[in-house]
Structures are given as C-alpha cells and as structure tokens.
Amino acid sequence: MERKQIKVVAAVILKDRKVFATQRGYGNYKDWWEFPGGKIEPGETPEDALKREILEELNTKISVERFLAAVEYDYPEFHLSMDCFWCRVEEGELILLEHEAAKWLPLDDLLQVKWLPADVLVVEEIGRAL
Numbered sequence: 753m754e755r756k757q758i759k760v761v762a763a764v765i766l767k768d769r770k771v772f773a774t775q776r777g778y779g780n781y782k783d784w785w786e787f788p789g790g791k792i793e794p795g796e797t798p799e800d801a802l803k804r805e806i807l808e809e810l811n812t813k814i815s816v817e818r819f820l821a822a823v824e825y826d827y828p829e830f831h832l833s834m835d836c837f838w839c840r841v842e843e844g845e846l847i848l849l850e851h852e853a854a855k856w857l858p859l860d861d862l863l864q865v866k867w868l869p870a871d872v873l874v875v876e877e878i879g880r881a882l
Contacts, residue, residue, distance in 0.1 A: 756830040761802040762789035762871070763839040764820055764878060765846075770856040771878070773865060774809075777852030780829075785865040787836065787874055788851070798835045809851065812844030821877035825870035836874050 764787055765772040774788045790805035792798060799816040806814045817838040825832045848854055857864060859882060862875045 755826070757833065758791065758830050759833045760789055760791050760835075761798045761805065762787040762834050762836045762874065763802050763806055763814060763816075764836055764874065765806075765814065765839045765841060767841065767856065769859050771859060771862060772846060773855055773857050773862075773867075774848070774851040775853040775865075776868070777850070781868055783852065783866070784868045786868045786871045789834075799837065802837060802839065806839075809849055810844070811847040811849060813842045814839045815842045820881060821874065823870055823873045823877070825873060827869070832870050834870055834874070836877065 772788065773785045775785050776782055788806060788809055789802055790809070792801040796804070802816055803814060806812055817840060820836040820838050823834045823836060825834070846854065855865070859878070862878065867875060
C-alpha cells in the first residue's frame with residue numbers, strides 16, 4: 753500500500769536571535785514542539801499558505817523572508833514533505849489559537865524542547881545556515 757503524502761510549510765520566525773516554537777495540543781505527538789505552519793491548499797504558493805496558516809493559528813501577519821530548507825520525513829502513518837522559510841512578524845502578537853504553548857528559543861539552544869522528528873531536521877538546517 754502506498755504511503756499517504758502530506759505537503760506542508762513551516763515558519764522559522766526570527767526575532768532578536770530567537771526562534772518561535774509551538775507545542776502541539778493534540779494527536780499522537782501531543783506536547784511535542786514544532787515550527788508553526790500547515791498544509792498547502794490547492795492553488796496556493798508555499799509562501800501564501802504560510803501567511804494564511806500563521807494568520808489562522810497565531811492571529812499574526814508575517815513576511816516570508818527566504819527559503820531555508822526542504823525536509824522529508826517518514827512518519828509511521830504518512831510521508832511528510834515540509835518547505836521551511838525564514839519569517840518575521842509584520843503585525844500582531846502571536847496569539848495561540850490552536851497550540852498548547854509557545855516559546856521563543858535562543859538560536860544557540862534550540863534543543864531545550866522535544867521537537868517532532870521532522871522538526872529536528874529543521875533545527876539541524878538552522879544550525880547549518882547560521
């Protein structure tokens with residue numbers, strides 16, 4: 753049986769040498785940490801999807817600065833393809849509408865939380881990019 757494919761985007765939101773991380777409040781990976789984002793809708797560019805998802809999840813307008821990395825990861829239930837972008841807050845306060853918790857993590861100490869497996873790969877890419 754062919755594995756389900758899911759295509760998502762993630763925002764690596766930077767501010768004062770810190771990155772914004774969110775904690776999942778549901779599902780198999782409840783309480784694990786991730787970069788905010790979500791699925792790309794038909795007809796959307798990855799950048800447009802990211803702006804929409806952050807507005808929906810965090811009530812915040814972001815600017816998508818530049819591409820960081822494409823991450824591929826096989827979860828037991830599906831294959832994840834995730835395009836990750838460096839982003840900045842343009843307007844809003846990053847209000848949690850879907851997540852359990854959030855925090856700003858220093859760029860030099862990103863491993864202080866339990867990241868989702870695919871997001872660990874993003875943390876590694878951030879390390880290489882800096």
